[in-house]
Amino acid sequence: MKPLTLAAVHGERSILSLIASGALDMHFQPIVELHDGRIHGHEALVRGPRGTPWESPDALFAAARRQGVEIELEIACVKAAVRRWAAHRQPGRLFVNVSARALVEAFCQLSAHECASVLRSHGLAPSSVVLELTEHEHVRDFGPLLGAAQAVHSAGMGLALDDFGDGRSSLRLWAELKPDIVKIDKYFAKGVATHGAKLQTLRALLQIAEVFDTTMVAEGLETPEDLKVVRDLGIALGQGYLIGRPAHAPAGRADEAACEVLRSRDIAVLPELRRVAHRGFTAARFIIDAPSVAPSTTHDELIQRFHADEGLHAVAIVEDGCPVGLLNRQQVLDRYTKPYFKELYGRRPCTLFANLTPLLVDMHTGVEELTAILTSEDQRYLADGFIITENGRYRGLGTGEQLVRAVTELRIEAARHANPLTFLPGNIPISDHIGRLLASGCDFVACYGDLNHFKPFNDHYGYWRGDEMIRLAARAFVTHCDPRRDFVGHVGGDDFVVLFQSEDWMDRCQHIIESFNERALALFDPQALAAGGIEAEDRHGVLRFFPCTTLSIGALRVRPGIFTDPDAVASAAASAKRIAKARACGLHVVDSGEDGGAAA
Template sequence: MPIRLKWEIENKNRFSNINDYSETDRRRVLNMIDNNLLSVHFQPIFSSKDGAVYGYEALTRIKGDNDKISISDLFLKAILTKTIFPLDMQCRENAIREAVIQNINNSGSYLFINICPETFTDTAYRDGITDELAEKYGISKEKIILEITEESAIQNWKLFKQAIDKYRNRGYKIAIDDFGAGYGGLKMLSTIEPDFVKIDRHFISNIERANINFNLVDAIATLCFRIGIKVIAEGIEQENELRVISSIGIELLQGYYLAKPSPVVNGRGIAIPAIHVKKSSRLHTNEECHFIGDIADKVETIHPTAPVTTASNRFIKNNELWVLPVIESDRAVGMLHRRRFFEEHILGRCGYGMHLNAHKNVRHVMEPQFLTVEANTLLEDVVQRVNSRRPEFLYDDICVTENGRYSGIVAINSLLDAIAKKSLILARGSNPLSGLPGNEFIQREIDKRLSQNIHFDVCYIDINNFKPYNDHYGFERGDFVIKTLANVMVEHIKSFESNGFNFAGHIGGDDFIIIARPQISIPLCEKVISIFESRRQEFHGIDDYKNGFYQSKNRKGEDESFNLLSISIGIVSTEVHRIHSYAQLASLAAEVKHVAKTHSDLKSGSSIVRDRRLLVDDNVTEESKLVFKPSEVMIQNQAVGKELHHPVSPST
């Protein structure tokens, strides 16, 4: 059994013998830092869908003959001798620098970096240090995932959450490492609402024989799926473990069986073994959407060692066969396209193609470059990839894979037909002004998610004082505002996209809706507000924009001064309320949006209200309360059915 090389910080009992650590230990830690005795190894994290590298975890190693102390002991000594801050910062810088040197930042992969929570309480700690490292080496913060081990001894949860929130607001993603190994896993999950959860190796080991481990891993995966958290199974060391984990539907995989940590990045993917099991419904939350796999046709294949004459005979016998996928070990390695195959290899430029190629096998004449996509890729995404091809290959058939293995072929005309049908259905139910799905589609989306018992947030968006704006500036300018908001929503839903989960709709007039995962709803709404407000000079013109208001008639027909356009957003979450129907959710959303509009009137600007009345906080009494934050209002601990208490003044 391989020894795990990742450093781990165990629970509080490891700190009991604090007197065992001396000034010598302190100097030893500082010596490691000052003399550059720490290096970085990278272990890839793979996607179970296609075997592609999703990201790399940066693991600290001790160079050369200096490894008489283990990494875990080094970090423990650093914590006890109060040298954890410089050690943690050195490890972060090493990880970011080496990732840039090895071009991880330009490969599209994420960089996973372990951070030590004890750093947050160090007197030398300050905000923005990791930002400075990212800017120094030119890596996007959105591509960095900060891992916090569940076994960390967190003394101050409030300070810890504040630090995590600051990282997330700057664009970093958060992962809980070794989930299930400590005692505070669920509390940490609830406190920081991570983007990723890494299931501890203990539960993966021999999972094919340990029924309790299987059930626990399946339960963790189901829980995380429902609240929108990606799951990583780490410590996969055997093929049987990989097969069981894949059958559960966990999408990200890491372990010695797949790839060992290495100082040199290896970007090659692997062939995940095919799992012939019934797909879990939780993996397919968009069955009504059209994926490329829905329209794929099984086409006969050919092996790369087959003679060229075999391929020629197959094309001759079947006039409707336009492409032959070349398959080796269940993976597509090339394609034979009928027209080019005959023109270039059978006829040839001078008519001697068959004589020159008859003795060759398919590998010598196949086209190794071709478009291949996973079966769960959205049709719209496939169209974008098709359009990026060179003109001479624009109409080539598309190879579809499932878990990296050949699944079928899609002809371009089939793709166009599917897109046309989908567009027609969408157009019939879309708002003619914004082009967004209308009420019928909105209800279908919500009903579908409710039936699947998936947690999601509904964000009810309303433009404040839109009627007087329309009356003053005219319907043409009003239509421009509506279209602008719709475009902003669609654009930034894509930037927060999560496998087609997010949804934007137009209820009518100046009312819109966004459906998103709970952990991204507020950042997404904040982004929509920020971009919308940045366009106010276009909406109002230079003079009114400089004045900060405009004059128009109110509903009584009287002249009144109105503030520049702003947005009110009310958010209702199914992780807070037990929603049973579309009507119930619509009623709650309208109620919370009303509170948001009241708050907007008080602060003369945009506001976000997220309803949390059924969530009980340790520091909040059972009395009905409103808790104000700079970017949101949270309605907490109020019994269902009671009238909402409106804010008198916000306090930040």
């Protein structure tokens, strides 16, 4: 090979000179099977000559674009990758990057049969080579590209779509090209262990991949936590610095840090997506198409309007399209039947006794602002209802009953996913996590925590301090659990669930109990602390003494093959909790493989 001089690098035809001299260097980065850690293949990554301005691929291709030889450089890179890969005689597949333009150009020069013959001449089976389509944002004419994709498959090679989801990708391209593999942009895998939105996006892409019968690759895996989450989601292949960095020679196995994660039977604690209270829910859902009246309408005319429409709970007073008042049906009828009202006020305008400061709600108002109405000082909306507007103009009426019912239903639904007091996962995520633990076949410990004598405390000091007690319990659980291995959920009220994979779970439970019991004392007044508790009514209304609030935990060791239903695990853990409370022992442990339990 003729050496490349620095003078040649800076020459007018320097990129073509570089190609002709064979100075392109190839590195290989491993791609692994996430279910067992085996090497699936390697991606070939070009490097320019060391010590030159083109050592990095970005600089190399930038120079090629300036000189108008970008496609020539791409095709040269594919040829260099095939030659170097064939020389290593490494098992697995070779992934090679190629732009849409270069792919179309290549198959204008070679037929599918000729392309397959070239690969075989290097000792490579066409099925061992995957062409990664890059820069697909430039595709304007799908016809030639679809023809090239068909040629790739006819040659027996695989086709991959690279960097899907980077903001320039096309779902249409995925659907029409029907690639064998789609590599998801590294943005979605990076930090997925702590970002619920990224997790949900990957889940959605997995569903799309299933529809199109496509294998997914998660790129950008750099931490054990992200790798574990991606593995548990069921994504088939992974690539990133944690698995292996680009190197001159292909890797025989993934790096040990990645292998350790992939060998582990522990499951990831998936991040929960904070469910903003139904962003699509607005006051527009409440609109009752109710007629309005003018400010000059008399009480006599108003009575006739109400008699003509028995379902009209109120009527808005509107002037020039804008609401200026509200009249409640029942109040108008009650006033009209009083002695002499008809004679004195029947022909007087209805604004005389109207609510001239009604509650006005724009139809685009979200549920968070609607919820605030429930706690406002002016509660007349419960009887009168409220007026719904759009840009200040009258659109219709809403009732207080509608508002209360809708907000309550939304809160109940949200609480099934995350408790509104502690923001910990609720019943549905708890059941989902138990199901994943059971499916993994690993040992784990399901703990059910409950506060002793909480109701008397709540009744005695009020729910504000009661809420603080519950938040204190939540902090104790979260503080002493490993967020990477242990799942903390809030069933509701003063009931908590912890699903431990940490081997030192018993010590963690003791720390949780001790921490809570000590800090909970600060919520009692000095008199109660001196007495060791409070006097309050029990569930039967009898006044008696209750000790200061403490925490009990029932722990269930779950062995593989004992349970198949998450509800059965939760029920057994709750039974252990009841024993802990009855014995006032703090922690009671039950082994699912034994009939009895042990108190600790």
